[in-house]
Amino acid sequence: MLDIKITKTTTPKAKPEPGKPLGFGKIFTDHMFIMNYTEGQGWHDPRIVPFQKLSLSPAAMVYHYGQEMFEGLKAYKGDNGEVYLFRPEKNAERAQKTNDRLCIPQIPVEDFVQACKAVVEVDKDWIPTDPGTSLYIRPFIIATDEFLGVAPSETYLFMIILAPSGAYYESGLDPVGIWIEDEYVRAVRGGMGFAKTGGNYAASLIGQVKAHNDAYSQVLWLDGVERKYIEEVGSMNIFFKIDGKVVTPMLNGSILPGVTRDSTIQLCKSWGYEVEERRISVDELLEAQHTGKLEEVFGTGTAAVISPVGKLRYVDDVMVINNGEIGELSQKLYDTMTGIQYGKLDDPFGWRVKVCD
Ligand SMILES: *Cc1c(COP(=O)(O)O)cnc(C)c1O
Numbered sequence: 413m414l415d416i417k418i419t420k421t422t423t424p425k426a427k428p429e430p431g432k433p434l435g436f437g438k439i440f441t442d443h444m445f446i447m448n449y450t451e452g453q454g455w456h457d458p459r460i461v462p463f464q465k466l467s468l469s470p471a472a473m474v475y476h477y478g479q480e481m482f483e484g485l486k487a488y489k490g491d492n493g494e495v496y497l498f499r500p501e502k503n504a505e506r507a508q509k510t511n512d513r514l515c516i517p518q519i520p521v522e523d524f525v526q527a528c529k530a531v532v533e534v535d536k537d538w539i540p541t542d543p544g545t546s547l548y549i550r551p552f553i554i555a556t557d558e559f560l561g562v563a564p565s566e567t568y569l570f571m572i573i574l575a576p577s578g579a580y581y582e583s584g585l586d587p588v589g590i591w592i593e594d595e596y597v598r599a600v601r602g603g604m605g606f607a608k609t610g611g612n613y614a615a616s617l618i619g620q621v622k623a624h625n626d627a628y629s630q631v632l633w634l635d636g637v638e639r640k641y642i643e644e645v646g647s648m649n650i651f652f653k654i655d656g657k658v659v660t661p662m663l664n665g666s667i668l669p670g671v672t673r674d675s676t677i678q679l680c681k682s683w684g685y686e687v688e689e690r691r692i693s694v695d696e697l698l699e700a701q702h703t704g705k706l707e708e709v710f711g712t713g714t715a716a717v718i719s720p721v722g723k724l725r726y727v728d729d730v731m732v733i734n735n736g737e738i739g740e741l742s743q744k745l746y747d748t749m750t751g752i753q754y755g756k757l758d759d760p761f762g763w764r765v766k767v768c769d
Pocket residue numbers: 484608644645646647648649668669670671672673712713714715
């Protein structure tokens with residue numbers, strides 16, 4: 413149990429007006445959680461303070477060698493005013509795997525979840541209530557030693573900031589176009605593809621720029637060795653419905669193990685679908701498309717929940733999926749997942765965690 417000291421702001425900001433688009437990750441609430449780590453002392457001084465700028469040495473290690481991690485989850489307000497998180501302990505467990513890989517000191521799962529709940533409760537009036545909106549929660553850790561040598565830092569900051577965020581889709585679940593990147597790769601086995609860390613995103617920007625230049629909204633990455641097998645989309649895992657079966661790349665060390673991916677697999681199995689977690693090549697996809705067996709493609713992630721894919725581009729091939737329309741399974745997954753998250757549906761898996769009324 414953390415003994416969290418709370419200092420509230422004396423100058424609260426104006427909250428965004430209901431009905432106006434919020435976008436994603438642009439507006440921040442009045443408060444933040446912060447906790448220090450010092451070698452020999454461990455994590456100490458957990459506190460919630462007014463949202464504020466940091467003052468760090470320009471020699472702080474995070475700026476030079478990228479020793480940092482992050483997580484992403486959301487708080488949802490139900491019609492009854494109750495506030496929920498969705499499987500936050502999964503994020504806390506994943507954070508531990510990321511920390512292990514990046515030599516960052518561990519935070520107990522209970523403490524991670526407690527800190528998220530505490531700061532959300534302080535800023536609960538910032539949780540937007542327009543349909544599809546939520547409060548995005550961004551926990552992260554940075555290395556703060558003032559030192560240019562290459563070694564794990566001996567001091568860190570763990571922070572949680574909150575961003576009221578809009579419905580991912582302004583006009584319903586619009587299928588997106590996806591660019592299969594055949595030149596650059598995002599991660600390799602033995603690297604840190606399974607970890608949620610900034611470096612993976614830095615490596616992915618160039619692919620995103622290429623895709624955007626060609627009017628595709630997202631990048632689908634191939635494996636780092638043969639550039640032959642499907643891995644994942646920039647910030648989403650990827651699923652295919654082929655000949656009635658649900659297929660997704662297996663977790664091989666270079667793919668981020670998404671909470672939404674895991675929830676999708678559990679839901680599909682509970683509905684009687686055969687779910688295969690295995691290697692899947694671009695050639696297999698092209699073949700399935702040409703024989704009319706590629707029925708649906710969708711991405712899964714906290715931000716978009718389910719993101720239907722209407723078009724996939726690979727070198728000279730453009731595959732149009734399901735006539736560019738959202739598939740039945742994609743829609744059912746979206747409705748069920750959001751229904752559970754907002755407290756509108758039963759929660760047979762025990763995924764919803766109540767924060768406060
Ligand atoms: C966070 C993330 C995902 C999705 O994970 P969720 O837990 O479902 O939000 C997928 N891929 C990458 C690279 C990510 O960083």
